[in-house]
Amino acid sequence: MTDQTSNVTEVKAESRIFPPPAPFAASATISGMDAYYALCKQAEDDYEGFWANLARENLHWHKPFTKTLDESTAPLYKWFEDGLLNVSYNCLDVNLQKGHGDKVAVIFEADGGEVTKVTYKELHHKVCQFANGLKSLGVGKGDRVVIYMPMSVEGVVAMQACARIGATHSVVFGGFSAKSLQERIVDVGAVAVITADEQVRGGKHLPLKAIVDEALALGDCEKVRNVVIYKRTGGAINVLEGRDIWMHDLVANQSDVCEPEWVSAEHPLFILYTSGSTGKPKGVQHSSGGYLLWAILTMKWTFDIKPADVFWCTADIGWVTGHTYITYGPLAVGATEIVFEGVPTFPNAGRFWNMIEKHKATIFYTAPTAIRSLIKAADADANVHPSKYDLSSLRLLGSVGEPINPEAWMWYYNNIGRGNCPIVDTFWQTETGGHMMTPLPGATPLVPGSCTLPLPGIMAAIVDETGHDLPNGQGGILVVKRPWPSMIRTIWGDEERFKKSYFPEEFGGKVYLAGDGAIRNKDTGYFTITGRIDDVLNVSGHRMGTMEIESALVANPLVAEAAVVGKPDDTTGEAICAFVVLKRSRPTGDEAKQIATELRNWVAKEIGPIAKPKEIRFGDNLPKTRSGKIMRRLLRVLAKGETITQDISTLENPAILEQLKQPL
């Protein structure tokens, strides 16, 4: 834990309260606060019984489980372990059995605007054929498959096909570099990579297959036997005989029947890499049964999903939001969902509003960064202002990935929801598998900027550094006191790191440490997230470890030392600011600018464009204590452009602060 730790005693008072609209509450799955409290009480009175009933009611079990929760190996908790099921069966076959075969599962809109609709029957067909194709390559239960694909029906199919045959997928976001991709391929031990020739975003073509080739050429990827390529654009690529195969060739003669592989509820459905405060990104391992259960329940509780809804989550399948609220949750509840290939600003910043109007979306779930940038765009150009579009189909809005500032919340509420749509500000993490704290749209009175209360069954609390509960009104460390079904199971290949990161001994080894600070309102008990308490940044809702960026910088031959901190940013929430010491003398003027550009591009190549520092400053040294520790809290103040008022008596080289004060 860093010196950012949460001695917050108040957050700016927010007195606006928005009760759920009466018509919404009347038909909601959880209608009114009494219904919410009743569910919470059920969980408190009989924790295992609560989850067992929900798991029986909401999942199709090939073989029922007999034990709900096994705590004997805590914190390696096991849920419904002796039950057998298949996630893809639950998402597809179950819907066919219910007679929803002809219902549209996916409305896909390509970057250029072309629309393709896929019914549940068609999706089932595609998944089974592709699953059989993977089997023909020898991929099977227990194998790991890396997916590096654009937003596409085929991306969803690839993930579902892995689930169908019991292979564990690891999706790598298409914006990561060859090096990041290679590190993940190696760490997870992938036997196959599924990719596309190119990805198209904002009218630009990006060469995914070429990046896969580059990643595999970096070495240590001998386990990869095949690369499967989805033809998205027909752009020129190298096809390596014997290793590479086109997706359309692979499925050409495959049967559309594929008996699912029945797996234990604990079987790893996927591994998704995310950043921590130290070391390389960690492979967060999720289960099959508990994970899917929570995906389904949160679709019902948080999103109040109904058969006629058109659900749109704008996340990428490369992030956990895309896993839970694109590939699995919406399909498992038989919803119609929109999958979008492009970006919110192409061909113009009215794209989201245009798509809501065109497809009559009823539930819209996006990130505060997108909202903030679209506010700016709407202010600058009346033609892309949401008032120009018919958004009357909307009934519910959602926010995810980072704190939503009250101003952005109000704009979203008034301009997109037209004052009629509740906003669910969902707090959760890659590790939690699904929502943890969020308003319930038919029950919870909303307060801008607060994720309000934990979902039923989620025992969230705020504690001090010694693990003791803090009273409302006092900021502290966010923890979850009991295991829950969709929680992270382990860090792939590193159980020790899993225990240390999430269940530290200081708190008794059985309490989940979220890594965020939080505070509860004195009167309402509502939670507000006050930010990470470790060295993790949140840039545009993307999670980045400062250490990762520092390592990338020091790998450059010019760089001797680097320290990275976050600074508040109007659009991206946080921005990356790097303080760099070169091996040569400190550059100034144009030369400094030129080297900064070089280093920013270097980081893009090492990690991916999302990790590019927004700002780089050069110094002869970094502010250090006498024992040589970099004083990051001072760098954070400098990055913000504020004056240092803290005690600097332990600082070895105070003069350096003056040098680092000025942006280039």
Ligand code: PRX
């Ligand atoms: O700091 C919290 C922030 O995002 C972190 C999790 O990032 P990631 O694992 O990439 O998952 C993002 C999508 C679920 C959290 O530790 N965060 C996420 N949602 C919110 C949030 N901060 C404030 N409010 C939220 N609603």
